[in-house]
Amino acid sequence: MRFESLIDSVGRTPLVGLPRLSPSADVRIWAKLEDRNPTGSIKDRPALWMIEQAEKDGLLTPGCTILEPTSGNTGISLAMSARLKGYRLICVMPENTSEERRQLLRMWGAEIISSPAAGGSNEAVRVAKGLAAEHPDWVMLYQYGNPANWRSHYESTGPEILADLPTVTHFVAGLGTTGTLMGVGRFLRERVPGVQIVAAEPRYGELVYGLRNVDEGFIPELYDPDVLTTRFSVSSADALARTRELLGTEGIFAGISTGCALHAALGMARKAVRAGERADIVFVVADGGWKYLSTGAYEGTLDEAEDRLEGQLWA
């Protein structure tokens, strides 16, 4: 495959079968390897779509400053595009995110403003919105509410999956900004009768949920529950166990949010087997494991790994 530049190589990722984790010949699980994108995560798609839409709309012009609240991957993707396109990037990032993510951001030239650990990404969003109000000349792409986020998946991830696997019955992905599920979900629902769209939501340690009033929660503006069939909350322990299982049985070295999605995918596979129905279940490998090595997720017992992960944002 040949491309004019790195940016042009976003997407067209492999879809690989999991012969060992699939329960039967009729119920198969497939991994969409989004770690094969230029900066190593699925976020290269929404980052590129958001930047190019802002350019088309005349919001972004050479020399502009981009501001974004991100727990890491979106920031890294934006940093790469910003470097190639000549924009300055400032990321607002919760302080309880892995050191690798920070190093990668700095490496591509992004500036980082830390937000408090307690409250997780909710706090990063709040801080970024405050900064945007103070600096009206900065352009906040705002992945949680930018339609170009879900459109990137409607226009690229979804069509790729359907072309590679026309018999797809389930799509499972992590729930963060909700962009992946909204975009792929809408695309598949329009074309595959009865397709099930399943969200796997990371359940963090208590610190992340903070001590805020329950009336001050956060739901991304992009979220439309009607696109989903159902939504699971997956504990750190289950996500870690599945991340290791994927590596041990199928050789795929993935980040922890992938274990979260795999856990829900295996749950749907069990349901299909019990019901005697055939299934082709696609789940998203959002990124590789490299950025999480320092969290100790892959070493020692699961209990030890879970303790080390307590309070960290791993998706």
Place this chain on the structure above:
Amino acid sequence: MAIEVRIPTILRTYTDGAKAVDASGATLEELIGDLEARHPGLRERLIDAGKLRRFVNVYLNDEDVRFLGGLGTPVADGDTVTVLPAVAGG
């Protein structure tokens, strides 16, 4: 036998600091009614105008009850119900 209800940090003022409490009922609504009898004030933090509050997520055995049957979702002994505030990802 009973149903275990996991309570988020912010609502533990109603449960004397307990992370999980037991309750019973045939549906989620009955379960929350029983919770209210044992821990007065909790119901209002979960339900507003007959519906789950917007930023409160409730999971029955890890599945979001909004996709099951909402407050009418049947629950049974041995189930686990988890209450969490809505947070952002990404």
